[in-house]
Amino acid sequence: MFVIRMMNDMKMKKKLALVFISAAIIPLLICGLFLIEKLREIVINDAFSQASANVERVQKRTEELINVPLDISYRLMTDNRMKKVASQQYDSYVDVIKTYREYTDIRDYLQLYNKEISGIRVYVSNPGALNNWEFIQPSTKITSSVWYQEAVAQKGLVGWNLILDERYGAENLSLIRAFPLDEHGRSGVLVMNVNKQQLHAIVEQESFPTLIVDDHNRIVAANEADMLGKNLSDIHADSNILSSQEGSYDTQINGKSSKVVIANLNPENSWNGLRIISIFTVSEITHDANQIIMLGVIVITGSLIVAILLIYASASLISRRLLRLSKHMSRVGAGSWEATIEIDGKDEVALLSRQFNALVRNVNDLIHEVNETNQQKNLIEQRQNEMKFKMLASQINPHFLFNSLESIRMEAHIRKQEDIAEAVWMLSTLLRSSLEVGNGTIELREELERIRCYLDLQKFRYEDRLIYRLRVDPMTERMQVPPLIIQPLIENAVIHGLDNHVEGAVIELEVIGVPEGIHITVRDNGAGFNTERLAQIREELSASVQEQEGQRIGLRNVNDRLVLLYGASSALQIESEPGRGTVVKFFIRGGEFQ
Template identity: 45%
Template structure:
């Protein structure tokens, strides 16, 4: 994850400022505004569609209520006729002559009165099995053709009100929504079927005022009223979009109407005391609803896009101006990089680029001044080096040849050995070995055992000088690390510091202990003495001096030199650690990797 972020940041850093500004505009402004615009457009469109659906649902509820108001009167009429004694008498009387029938019809005007009084009722007729009556379009004898009709069969099977879209032989066999109800006469053990036809004009006028295609269908799927007159009297199976509506439950559905996305609202209408009911269906095209919202959305989207284009043009212009100023400053920087220190940047302004230009000019002036100072300093150093060479030549004339010194020490050692002074002979041999080794020291690594041999020689010489009463030493060496390579002269100065300074005021019983240990691929070296120790203030000065490149104070030079060499080769975690308390001696510890230079 960190690598991916680092790679992404590196990729961003490699993009030029002009492209960064344009990219930032696209990511920070263009994309968010576009997303918000699309979201608001979709939300606005959906809100309009939901409101339209709710309005259609309300309209369907209103049509349902109005339809119930229309069919309420035929239901009440049928309830009255169900218990009308005059209807019972006229239907069940056995007539002997036509005159009796005509007289009875003249005295019974209820059917005609209901039709005149209520506009919802279009026609009323009664089918009877009394063969002595005359067919007069109000009372009709049941024929085999009538008996075969489904509506007649259903009415005779079950009591109650049935609603059917049936033809009326008294009105040219045109179809009407009709209330069909069986009326029984228990006294005469007869029955008949009452048919009340509803006025189609009332139903069609009601749905024709709707803003969308609306229809009323019976349970058989016949359209009894519709906003589109061409649909009336057809079965919904003849309409592709509505062929599956017969068994649809109440609700709102999406479908294709005339190859356009549309919605359809279905509402059931089941009058009281009825065996079956009707369905109210309203169809509307989604495009017709959201077209206005789409126009508003397109207008808003166009304004947003125009604003974004103007903003993009402005960003592009600003980025070009900014990039041009940066390129001018870059050209001036390249000239300085090529060595031309007489360049003056002419990029003006008080913004960040202008401030960089001013700082650039100040930097060039400072560099020219520094170059002059360096040139003068080089001249002085060259003169100083020339003088130092002259001094060295004069000093060399008075120096003792090292080979002469070694030969002289060897002669002294041999004479001491011949005379039986073995201690003096041994000390002289170790002194010669130390002088030779110090003269041979360079930048190469040396084996730990060779460095320890130098330490042992030094301690033997100092022991000879001070005597056994004042100085003793112990070497606790881990044999596993004898061949590890270390920088030369990093242990001997610590031993020398312990002898010269640690035991400076110790008259007798002085002890210097050197310990080496190999653990976890690290060489640990510890030099300890039982001297007077170091006070807290002085310890603070020593620790500060270890990091001071200009410090030239007494014995701290050796410690500082060792510390800085170790840090330079092995890193900050491998420097000297000095621990001391007044009267309790001093310990100096350092740890270095056994594999040599960790950064090699």
């Protein structure tokens, strides 16, 4: 019925256009969108297959490359001559130099496998030996490094990390492996640098951004030079890239939809491994396809424009007769009650013209009927007091929340302490309870809990400058009270108690139950009011409730609500002396509070 009514309200041209759009354009658009999505899907799947193949190729070539230092490490682990050179006691530096010259295995490996490895270092503590960049006395900095300690702890397993070569001052992907020196339990650490140029040559030929990272997410090789040596978290913060293992993932990079393909490389007898990561952006992959799609859209759009012009011309012929009828009806609407119209033909338009004259005769009756519908408008005033109460109850000054949040933020930034979590929890509790305040009453214990949260937050802000005491008769905690009837008084006490008071503020809340209700007292040791200011405040509170939007809340808010709910006997009583603080008292009348 809604669609029929909407169609009846449309002009003929719009109806014909809508029919054409529904019958031709919408199906065409649906087919076009379906084909576009299929084309994008095919392009993305092809790119994904290519990226997966690239990652697999990089994985195999990298594995072939690092298998060389892995094999050499096995040989050196069983090379007793190397162990003897590294651990034997030397009588003089001449003996050291002679022994180093006679042992050529390391130099031979470097010369024979110079495409796969660029350096071999043996770290052994031997006070009588020398450093010749093959046998090195490890310094305290080296022995305390993470990679050295991991190698010793793994007891012969192989590790792969990006570490600094002290000789050349550059970081290289290196094989790290601890080996036993002698029967006394001494050990050394073997480090072999993988050839950096060869490693980069593996990834440079890839068409998509491709990275090789170690288990600490440090980039050891990349086909984008500015990424080398950086931590992956500095470039990509997506958890799929940082922590995910083998597989493919969807992600967002620089606001663009992208896909990530990850393959693991875990060499034999290694405590860690490498990850090969390939990333491609969907928009870049679909760029060429989008150009083809755009060309098709232009052709289709041109065809649709021509069709729309033809439909518009046909609709104009049909709507011209309706326009004549519409103009005559407009004249009648302007007051020409004698106007008549005659349109030849037997279609619906001609039928309407013949019925038009009968319609004019009934217009006057319709006008009278319309005039009778403009009555009964004065029901709002009887609820004015109720609305005023709701407005008063909802005016909660949020300044202390913002101040507390700022304090928490600054404290967290400066001190980085866990107790801030507790403060945030209290603040969220207070905010939630404030936002859930209704128009009815709550139990006094709920109001007290809100007050405790507020005071704890202010104490977090002011620390030792704020002291508060709550003395509450336990029998009164089930008493029904209006929400936020005490908290504004506590807030005023905190603000005025700390104002110009270097040594801090002491806030006291006392709730005493009596058979007729409860007496509530709020005290502070603030600056207080002089006689003139106190008289002015009492005069403002005793005035009639006529606040306008934008007026201040606080004492006036609480006082007005108490008077509206419990009568003038429950109005606020304020006592104050300059330099001795302020006392605010009021009484809430109620029944039993067991």
